[in-house]
Amino acid sequence: MGLTAAGIGSGLDVESMISQMVALQKQPLTQLQTKASSIDTKISTVGTLKSLMSTLKDSAKKLSDSSAWQLTTASSSNTAVAIKVTGAAAPGASEISVQQLARAQSLASANFAVANGATSAVFGAAGNLTITNSSDPSKTTGPIAITANMTLDQVAAAINQKSAASGVTASVLQDANGQRLVMRSKDSGATNAFTVSGDSVITDALGTTGASPSAVLQPAQNAKATVNGIAVESATNEFKKVLPGLSFTASQVTQAGAPAVVSVVSDTEGMKKNLQTFMDAYNALNDKLSELTKYDSESKTAGAMQGDSTIVGLLSGLRGVLSGSLGGINLSDLGIQLAKGGKLQFGTSTSDKAKLESVLQDPAKLAQMFSAEGEAGIPQTQGLAVRMYEFADKMLTFDTGLFDTKTKSLTQLKKDNEKAQDRVNDQAQLFEQRMRAQYAALDKKMGSYSGLSAYMSQQISQWSRG
Template sequence: MGVSLPGLASGLDTATLITKLMGIEKIPYNNLQVKKTNIDNNKSVFNNINLKLKTLRDAATNLSDLDSFKVNGGTSSDPSKVAVTVGDNAISGNYTIEVSQLAKPHVIAMNSISVLGSDGKDASFDFETYKDNVIKVNGKEIKFSDLELDGKTTSEALVEIASAINKSDSGVQASVIQTKPGEKSLVLTAKESGEDHEITTDLSNSTLFSVDNNAGQPAQNAELIVNGVKITSSSNTIKAAVPGMTFQLLAEKSTVSVEVKQDVDKITSKIDAFVKAYNEVIDIIKENTKKITNEKDANGEYKNFKTNLQGDSLLRDLQNELYGIVSSVGANGNSDGFKLLSQIGLEIDKGVTSAALMTGKISFDKELFKEKIAEDPVAVEELFRGDNGLGVVAKDRLKDWTSVNGLIQMKMDGYQSQIDFITDQMESMNERLILKEDALNKKFTAMEVALSKLQSQQSWMTTQLNSMIASSKSNS
């Protein structure tokens, strides 16, 4: 029976052991990572709030501007005859537009040219006969010798000449039309209408073309009367007749009426933009200050640990500020005017009677607003643009929150300082962890080497003992 000594090799999974030991060592590092993540998330929340507050302040500025309630819209009694576009600075009122004639571009037609030969097929262009021809259109020379006319048919040559005119920057559009079977004419049309844009031609050096005095169209200015004032224009788009209004003349011998009045829909959309921006800020505050519960696993560690801003003093102050802006608005007009925003359709937590159901958000009754602005537009405007109006108050009071050095930016800067500090801590700690892991690897490696040597010695001793036992048995 052989003799054996207990094995001295470690038998350990040293890699797993080191990993578990380092896991314990990294707990403070991981805690810093969680802390950094939560701070970064909080910073993101405030960054989002900052952007939303700037949108809200922009909406407030739009309500406080001088022209915020001067936006106008216009309607034509017959848009097929005179279409109207109204700018915000147009003056409210009624306008009568009588159009006697439309502006027309100058059109010159050349005498028709036969494009067919005696065989009834496309005739070849006689380049040798016409190669020295030169025509001038609005002072721009078109030399036939510069064009690729040789070898072309007459129809192709006419198209080539028209193309050259169009490329000459002469302010003329040239085209080739068929006047009757087998005959075509070169037609010149001014790109702009009116008498100021008459076409001038010089055909003295042309034997191919001559003007057809029985065709074409003379240049003509538009003539109209707006509220008794006669107007002449080279264009059918009339911009300067009435400030803030553009008329598009579409039919001669026509009379239409145009009504310009306050565009309630545009004003409503500006208020709606403010309400939406306000409510979005309220939503973000409520979402990030609600109570949360972090669950723990079987080992007592948190699952998906996260924090929120419940109890944050700055958010509480902001919420109070927003409520204060809306609740402080009131008009200073006469007793017959509107005094409160609720009278024109804007109210916080309208109809809510339980504190638990209050959201702090504004409701906007657009139909009621439109009814009230039609009833008393001056009083409604006072609630937005007056010294104590919503637009003015919100713009002024939100400035300290949204400026470059505002309260929100200062909060984010504070978070960034914490993030930078923790990042430095983590970098320093990570360096120590690397050294620690390296030291553990070296210790376990040295242990394995030592155990390996002992195991070799054990094997040698076992061999020697077995040899001695065997020798003793043989001698006996």
């Protein structure tokens, strides 16, 4: 607003009068701004609810998979055999004996003397070297060119340049008598064995041929074990598909007649933990919805969404998912109680605890209660977790789900509110312009009256002196 001088001519406090009248024109802004703040709170609240519903959906998805009720733990009586659950393993026991560990082939060349002052022995022969996979002759790497002045380090580097194709790496081993070129297959197992061939001068220098070969060979071999009396082999020390839902790793040979006993039992703690995660996710959403829709009579304050039919309906729908049973089984049969405020919790009574422990020993019953697929659109035929997942998925559907629809509605209300505020400001500005124009005209007229009054007073004064 520019500098004005309204009221100079009239002597009135016009600026104060205009400011007060404009303030009256802007009074609706206070209510609109309060409403805008409420809308922002609701938009943020819907975002929070959406996040909580997404967490519930994830936990329900986990329980809707029947494998969630096939959790098992496995243990071994012997540290020589480490056991791991990899899938749906049936409870029971197995005996595992390890006769042989897997190893990679290693070939150490003849010994090469290192000259005084040198850091690496000189190979001393020139020719070509070829490395071939023993199980698959098509995997042949070579020729690798070797010159007489190359050191063992340089020969190893030449072999390593082609190790990606050959599956063989080379290094130099230092011992009391000099150095050896050591070639080793990257992977263990009989199928990864290799042979070294080439010009005789090269193989003789390596010590793999000649009158008295001096190379040291460690053959490749598979790990061998007996599982419940059946002989099995693996290229590594890990056996992945011998026992359903399990893998085991051998770290040493077991003593004859003393097999490792592998025991598999139902993982009741794991199943209980998954149930608790689901209940926590449900309770977090239920509590938030209850908080948002309640009216506190003591403080006489209403929740941010109190009276909002959409959110009230969401709370009702959420609790309705839990109300059905399947095959005559309901939550109370699992020792789970619906506590005050609609919260889920494990019962603390002796009876409830007994029910829970009993059902945890019957995973098939739990799977039926939570994971039954049933028929789409017919909730009473579906497991609890399946129903909850479908309910949450529907609410979270992009663009057309409850949360996105509600957010769009609130966003539109906010835009309308902003337009209403703009209208009030615009109207107040126009009102101020009119008032200033009117007071300016009044000032001008009052100024002229003041001038005339002064002139008349001057004339009367002169007349009086005459």
